[in-house]
Amino acid sequence: MSTWQRVTAAPGGKIGRFVVFIAWIGAMLAAGVLGGDTDELADDSPAGRLPASAESVFADQLAEERFADDGTEPLFVVYQRDGGLTADDLTAAETADTALQEHAAPGSHTPDPMPSTDGEAVLLVVSLPVSDLGESGLEDTLDAIQPILDDHPDGLTVAKTGPIAAQNDMESAFSGLDETLLVVTAVIVAVLLLITYRSPLLLLLPLVSVAFAIQATKGLVYLLAKYGGLVADSQSTGILTVLVFGVGTDYALLLIARYREELHRHPDRYAAMRVALPRTIPAVLASAGTVILAMLTLLVADLGPTAALGPVAAIGIGTAFLTMTTLLPALLVTCGRFVFWPAIPRVDEAAPTRHHRLWAAVARLVARRTRTVWLGSTAVLLALIVGVSTLSTGLTLADGFTTKPESVVGQELMAEHYEAGRSAPVDIFTRADTADAVAAIADDTDGVDHLLPATDSIDGDYVNIRVVLSDDPAGSAAEDTVRRLRAALDAADPDAVVGGSTATTVDLNATMDSDLRTIVPLILVVVFAVLLVLLRSLVAPILLLVANVLSFLAALGAGALILNLIGHATIDDNLLLYSFLFLVALGVDYTIFLMTRAREEVVDKGHRDGVTHALTVTGGVITSAGIVLAATFAALIVMPLVFMLQIGVVVAVGVLLDTLIVRSLLVPALSLDIGRRTWWPGAPSRTGTTTAPNDAERQPVA
Template sequence: MKEHTGFGRFVAGPKTKWVTLAVWVVLVAVLSVAWPMVNEKETNNAPNLPEDSPSVQADLVAAREFPSGEGLPALLVWQRTGGLSDEDLGNIQKLYAKLTEDPVPYQAGEVIPFDKLPLPALKQQLSEDGESLVTPVFFEASAGAEGTEEGLNRVKEMTTEAFGANPFDQDLNGTELAARITGPAGISVDATGLFQDADVSLLIATVVLVLVILLLIYRSPVLALIPLVAVGFAYGVISPVLGYMAGEGWITVDSQAIAIMTVLLFGAGTDYCLFLISRFRQDLYEEKSRKKALFKALTQTSGAIAMSGITVIAAMLALLFAEYGAYYRFAIPFSVAILVMFIASLTLVPAMLAILGRGSFFPFVPRTPEMEEERARRKNKPVKHRKKQKDDAIGRLATRKPWTITLVGLVLLGSLAAVTPQLRFTYDLLSSFPEDMPSREGFNIIGDKFSPGDLAPVKVMVDSTGQEVNLQESLSGLSFISDTGEPAQGAVNPNIAAYDVKLAVNPYDQEAMDRIPEIRSAAEQALGDAGVSDPASKVWIAGQTATQYDTEVVGERDIMVVIPFIIGFITLLLLLYLRSIISTLYLMLTLILSYFSTLGLGWLILHYGLGAEAIQGTIPLYSFVFLAALGEDYNIFLISSIWKKSRSMPLKQAIREGVHETGPVITSAGLILAATFAVLATLPIQVLVQFGVITAVGVLLDTFIVRPLLVPAITTLLGKWAFWPGKAPEQVDDIEPEPVPAKG
């Protein structure tokens, strides 16, 4: 044993266990004081599209040539069933008079003089049924969500003063005047508030859920707390480290990333802890010395844990190759979180187990048969021998009926994967927020009461280079455009003209996004017909629809780059770890099949079960990164056990014992991981609900179908070929004893 205890003695020896614990305590204390927590350095409105995206370039041209100087708009939506009264309109005018005299914090630009308009002129801006009116207030773009929220709160106070009541609390379907704040400013404030609330509720729900599951599975209060304490210490290091990196400008973190990172930390961190703890418990039944049992467990599991950690870190770092900002910003925070948790599972957890010893499993303390006999003699009680079972029903099923299991598994997963072409995607972030969120309610009123194109006009800009271009007529001739405004002349380059185009469809829908190339093609055609050279470089399209279209294009590019990289990297790691081309191949194929079946089953649940019309376009890549990294952990843990056992026993017996040995811990780890992701489904943010459901489904498929049944069955079918070109076991089949006939 001595040759295998070097690392164990270093982190969990008689003295070093206390040193390890002290190092973690001091590290957390010092970092917490020296550096800010990551929550203090959130940036929730960082750009997602790269600078060379067409819509980003168009925004730059628009800002230079057509500066409004107005800032970020907050749209005040006024609504009264039956029609707005003259008194309502008069009070709105009073409010805008106050905003002119006493601007709210971070208010930008000049206030539109609604108070100076005659009442008949103001009524012309009402919706056709006279029930709704939209009036803007502009805020400094640099104010951020907190500054904008401060300004909007003051607007609400001034509104209450002007109206003698608070219309922002009124029901939209009631007879009283109701108001909502939407537009970029209102949406930004509401979204930030949702994610901030999600951080706290998510953390509490995750901790409670993990604790309950651990108590139900292991029935030991001490054991249930060990992974949570380890995760807590890890987070105590991760948060200030990320906070420092964000403060220095090395990384950017937002509320959504922190929320998902919390889930990842508890799910993956608990898995790593359980891999070691379960092995330690098994060894305590065979080793009287808890020190030897711990060192043995650490030796047996450290390789698989290290491999798992490297796999997850590599998958997360692959996001650095993404161009979409939300993907790219996830890479470093998630990698740092897993790295710290991985180190904690191999240092802090062994130290705590060394300190607590067998007491970690109280009241169901694992003891050797000799210890049980001695304990029974002292208490004058009969000895209760622990039943030793070398394999279980699942392992026997996989090795006795491998063809049946393989075919059924492939048909089931293949059928679910066949659903994926039905998936529909959306890039409208607002649609993922709760329907009763004020900014979404106001947005819906604008869509219902006014022209759909009024929600977000498309700004088409062209450089005519002095040629006469009749673009207005070309755009107006497109069937999906309801109105094309008069051209505006550029402030810097007078040859640049801008047209505000209103679409006849909802500008946030996929249908509108698909029209952007047609609008660009029409503009280029008009320039080309007018004799403008290289028209493709002289057309710019700005607006939310163009931004969403570019988001789709960039997202599809990232999928084509990141997913192959992750597949290639995990394949390389498996080859190095297993030294087998065949096993690496079928493990990767089952991973890919499991991913597509997860998307199919996830869509069935979200669409037919929860009524989602579409899922956010970012979900497929996020899901693959997490499922590929975390799901492969279980295969690594299982296969490494089978490989080790095959050196001393027939392969089929090694498979059965490997399934039995790793089954309980992988099942419990999978349940915990799936449950932590499922917690996201309790939040009021659809993008997190969808991500949580799909990822949880994927973990469960892997835990209960791919890992215990499909992989062992395929390994059985392949036999010695599963090890090619590595060294295969000498014996594949084992001779099972004939059943003894019952007497009588």
């Protein structure tokens, strides 16, 4: 046995398994002592995501450094009734206004209740001492305010809105959701494992191993977020849970399939694992390495959470790989053959399984109708791409939740009955000597309703001009107004900056667009380089990469049709980036598993028989792995954000397309049609035979 085999087989050995158990128990204890709740460190604020070069970030710095801050933020409350407010409604609003002022910052100026001109609404404003309260204190204050607002006549709509309410809704939406997502994902994986293996005992071992991987990953992420400057948000931690679950289970399926295959050949379970583990690790390592390198391309992103997702996901993938190649084999050999009950594998009982018979039939079809299969598969994928035309970009905050939160309801009511931009004015910071010219330009800009009184900086060098927009500050029309403002102000004062929540959204969209154009080509380069090294071929990597890009576009089109049906067809650039990353990086996994096995088989069987045999023996396990991964990403539909739901739909559809069409039909058919040139310039040579390449090509399918 070589050094590689001895090292890689050690976790499944009689002594090595105990070393593994001790190491993992120690790791879990360390994670429990040093780690913490990653949700406590999550930064879900839009401003926390932007690079320092963003104009809205610079505006925030000017406000903090040069202008007096009383530490308050306004909370808006809208009382509204269709057809007009009644006397009881107005009394309830006035009573609530008096009670709300008990929570206002001392000395703050609060306007009287403001009725709308149509008589259907009244607006209350209270200035809360945000700086003094802190995050937990503000949450307690909003909880204390809620009973005041709940006391109103039937049929009256009451809603809190403004930046404070929006941030509170965001935090409430994610509260406890990580645990929900974990349970949903675990149930999905458990059911699929039970269907796959029909063994109630066997499904527990991958779940236990994944649980260890998730706990270790969260511990490492927590330490990096707390001490290493890592920026994380609730979206990243949600994706991380699904990613580790899906990828970890995939690796487990591959190992278990190879281990069960060897149990039919070896009476000793340790001997079976000594063969199975070293033969499984190279493909799993290649897969994990490809995904890790692809994830690390996100480090060049300008958007904070996107850049943070790179190392976070890389840690998750690495931990999943380590767990499934150490802890899982140790658990398998410790439990023995009985873990496969009731279908316990016995020596000399390795008759073709139902799955092998099915995939042998698929392989024969691909071999007999090679060109028809790959042309037909390509036609299906191209047809699905048409669905991309039904997508639209520009997902706004108001449309970003799967269910409309209270702050969005309140903002819509304000937009209907008052100046739409009252709750979130745009801030313009300019030099004092150009303030009048800047104010005149701003007032004349299309989409501006009116200007609020200007405020001088502490040193008198700058002026803050607040602008109330005509449109909903969370909508695309308001974003267009901000862009017009910035373009117009460049002529009057190139140093003038535009900030506020709407400007922050504009900068977020611009940053996402820039990241998309930068990272997508980088992902392609990284994946191609890995395939080049792994397959020692130029043709095969090009073939696989083109197939996976085609699969991504088809997944986007098919996903678009589903998103249109459920009413969420408006997307942002991050959906394109994340779905491309996951589908190309994870999708190429399955072709790696297929093609590495094909390269191994081609050496002894020739190209044609090698490819078809590889499809036969890997078809069942890879399809099972693809279905598991698709189902785990589909679990993201329980998340409250439309973006997360869209990621779940597109990636789940894409993984299924990649598993059932690209890896099962398109890639093997193209490989057979191209022939041995697939491996050019380093084509594998047959051993122990003098058969010419052309003869090998004509050999029948086994």
